Amino acid sequence: MSDRNALVATWICSLPENVAKDIGAPSITTKKRKRPPQLTSPPASVQEEMPSTPKKRRRMSATDPETTPRPRIPGSSIPRSNTAGSTTSSSHTSHISSRASSPKKQMLNLRLHEPVLEFNALSLNLNALPPAARELVEAMTEIGSNQDILPHAAKSSIMESVNARDPMPRLWRYAFKSAEDDGDALLPRRIPCFREVEKICRKANECQQYDHEEVSWNCSVHARLLELILEDEDGRPCSEFDAMICTTVRLHPVWKPIWSPGKMIDICLYHISTSQDGNEDLHAKITQLSRLTPTGTINHTDFYPVSMRPIVLSIETKKPGVHWEAAQLQIGIWHAAQWAFLRWAVVDKLRRQSINDNGQGEGEGDGGNGIVDKSQAQAAEAVHDAIEVEVLSVMSKLGFIPGVIVQGHRWHLVLSTYEDRKTKLWADRQFGSTQTCLESYSVIAGIRRLTAWARDIYLPWFKLYILDND
Template sequence: CHRSDCKGVQLTQQHHSLSPPGTQSTCRKRKRNMSEHSAKRQRVGPSEEDEEDVTNGILETPRANSMLRRGQTTLVSADSQSQTSGRSSPSKQMDALELSDFKWNRQLSIDNPEIPDELYEFLTEMSSCNSGIGIISQSLKAELKERSKTDRSFRTFQDFMFADPNIRDAIGYTPLIDEVEQIVNEARECQQYSHPEASWNGSVHFPLLHRAIYGPRRQQKLVGVMNWQEYLKKNTVPKMVDYTFYIDPSADTPAPAHAIMQLRKILPCSVINHTDYRPLRDRPMAVTVETKRRHVSLEAAELQTGTWHSAHWEFLSRRLEKTGGTFDKLSFLPGILVQGHDWSFVVTTREEVLYNNKVT
């Protein structure tokens, strides 16, 4: 996504049951249930028990009354026909998947000859960024050099890390040094005093993502969302994600926005995504971000991301089936897993889930 048309929004986690979308009355009932449940669950912050529930992704929902069968797609979940299986741990759900037709590849590498060319090019660019090549605007070089005289933590910056402002600023906002220091200090506080996931999200993860997408603009209001059972495969437990980046279809020309408006007229609940979260009703989602506090297994995050992406693939598949289109120009869906200081890039394809090495 270009900076001009890619936006972000936080999706906080809630527990509620949803029926498959179908009629307008179904949509109204779902929204009413969500509102009632949210009111019952309001509190200042989540307890450790609540966080454990979210980590395990325990949700009991009715099975969709109609499902289309296709070729193998990314799916990260377990059998939910019974209460016992629905409450199984993430590791048990993943073990069950190994007995099915779904494949796992935890290591995403440019050395893998099977990855699509588009993904190879993307990973190559990410590797350069991870090495620090051209990630800082040249306009900050003098200030960093001056600060290095009194703070040795600023002495690690090398010349190859700086880029021409016209080139660097074209791909996104460069945070001010004081902004970065504030986030680093908040992260240090969260780590040292073992803050819960909500603190990491509010003090570290969201401010960092917000500056990367919006720059210095004010923050947006945040509410909860989850994916629909309608777009999940049989026996799949619905999951939620913390954040998503979306595309603004009216950023460049009015044509995409007009096409989306026409498509919404025939889609369930008149939304363009696999969730009925109203602010995203006409904004296609592009990247998902799932977060966890430190020292919590990432298995639950992997399940949440994989299941969310599975529903996304299903939604897209149904559209292409009706229009006769193909996935030739969409070889993967990107995602991010965050655990404290550690950030991992994840992509899902139609066949498997691939995980990259974490970046700290």
Template sequence: MSYSTQLSTYIDSWLSTFIESADQSCDKPILDWDQMPTPPTSEITRSPKRPRYQDAQEEETPRPRAQSRYDCVRDDVFKDQTPTGPSFRFALPTRPFSNAPSLPPSSSASGTSRSSSPVKRSTLGLLSKPIHFVAIKRSYLPKYIHKTYDAIFSIVNNVGFIPSAVRQRLEDNDEDVLDQWFFNGEGEDLLKEFTELKEIQAEAVAVQVEEASEGTWNLEVHGPLLKLAFKPFSRLRRKLLTHASISKPFIPSTSESSYYPTTKTKMIDWGISISPPETTAEHIRRMINSLPVSQRSINQTIYGPVRNTPIAIPIEIKIASGSLEEARGQLGLWIAAWYTRMNALKSCNEGMIAMPMIIVIEHEWKLLFAVDRGESIVSATI
């Protein structure tokens, strides 16, 4: 008898052990699982790194709980609900599959990760120190940052943000220009930088037309742009943080009786980190190495690439289908965790510095400043 015939016969026998009606007893003899036929060895091989879609679905299917006998459990006849199935719930027989048909190696299922629900903006109001997003006002910012704010305000309003060295190239490309856009700046380095920016711009247009994923935007557009932007600053580096989660001790607390989900596969996309001088770096290493494992980082995450280098600017990326509210929620929770971490490191009650943040939705960049207002954190958007 072929294996397929044996297996079919065995399955029919197994199915016959189930209760066929409400009047049947649960004392039916247990089928001898040791007689189950073994399938022939499969010669098909496949990389375990490429699980089939069906296998992944099967992995997510809840498995039946073990029972000592068949379960014949009647639904509660007094429960006021619309029936969703038969009036009996059946459980599989309890005998272990000691000699069950073994699947070929190519069918081995692998676990699939599940992303949790996005952090909502309303979540930030539940924090013990809530975060509020507001329109920018100069008075919201500390005085030491006013000069920086004024320079940024001019750029946002298209005043003096392009070096004069590239004006001719813009005009040669039939670009419309205004005198107020340019500042005095000459040199071959500026022309080279302009060429690189045009290449990144062309790539950005391409991935937008292709409706590419967020990962593609990070790889082809935002990563190269950030690298170019911080090239003149040797101590600043862009770090991809899509795998950096908030360490448990620094998850921000909520007000009494409030709750929000703390498990996220990703909080932010990029971070601009600062490489401190060697003496400072050594001091940081000594300090964090004396802490418990879950706290061994200068930041709120123990992700290796940023364990010893402070993150100065967190950046959250979204594609066109992404939500600005979701981006604010993720960035806000990240900042709240940063405040928690910094408070744990401080030895005095001095106030926190204003923290710059960036939200990017395809070609549009938004600059924000998180400012400690005592009872809350205000995130002002420029």
């Protein structure tokens, strides 16, 4: 170190007193600050001995093909730094990010690497659906035609408003059922008045015209329309079902497919089963099952507002004309998790029943020494096979689960079926729109029809095969 300092000192002493001064140039007086004399480069021998100073990082040009563009921090010209620790980590992160940004890639991964979810076109595969699912598709298709969507009893009051306010009243001439058809009375109530539906349409067209965000559509249009169907004028449920916005709900890791992000839905319909509503027995059975599930709830999510309320219909929403594949992916993943949860609950109940019927629990029958003979192992395998056969039978009795995708104005029916531990999503069939009051009444009729499915098919199956009957 001392030798290096000595060399530097020798070099400084050898510098000339006047540096870079042009002898022939005239002397000019100026008020500007004079620049200090610039030092010449040190000799090569001294330069080799001097410690190297850290060089500034090379600025990456915007046109550098090797440069990965980075998003800039809002309000700053500094791009975000890359936090990847290695090339491998960076490429892995890039792969995940790319996969997450492409619904098609996620669909492919779910089909190839983890075959738990498959996507199909509903219009091309009707014969592959269970008979009950085909009946529902037919009913929803009829609703989508805007015919026979309203009860005859509501005709006079609605048509009075239509004739006064709708510029095309002739389109309503097939909207009402005949006086002899009383099937509408069997559907969950209620039928909103024309003024209420007209307000929803006005909000929906406002959202479309001024390009509102998805959350605005949910709050101003979708959720309000469901409230008109499921709640009375005072905001109380007028049937055993209600709906809520649930954009923060997440799948529990136990049920989420590995090759998928934790996708969410936007709105869910649920069954009201609180002890305050006179459902003490049902509420007690739901509480009993919730103590056994990994979620600690009655559903495939630990979302607290529906922890004790079975989800009966799931709705995914998007802005008009965008992200249709993402919507299918989200509700498909959601349904796959729901089917996995239901299968787990069926298996758990059958195993507990088998243990009770045999009069012994797990680990018993081995003489206390942990040794299980061949006959006992064969008996356990036979019980397992019998349970699997029963599980297939129970799951086939449910057959399918409907869902809804709302894209702006348009409401679409989707279905999911379950076979060989694989969920198949079938999309789609439009059954209504909020562009006009007439089409909005089709949405109302469709939701009432789906709620009737939940009341007549899903809940009886759920109570019989999921909840305990003790």
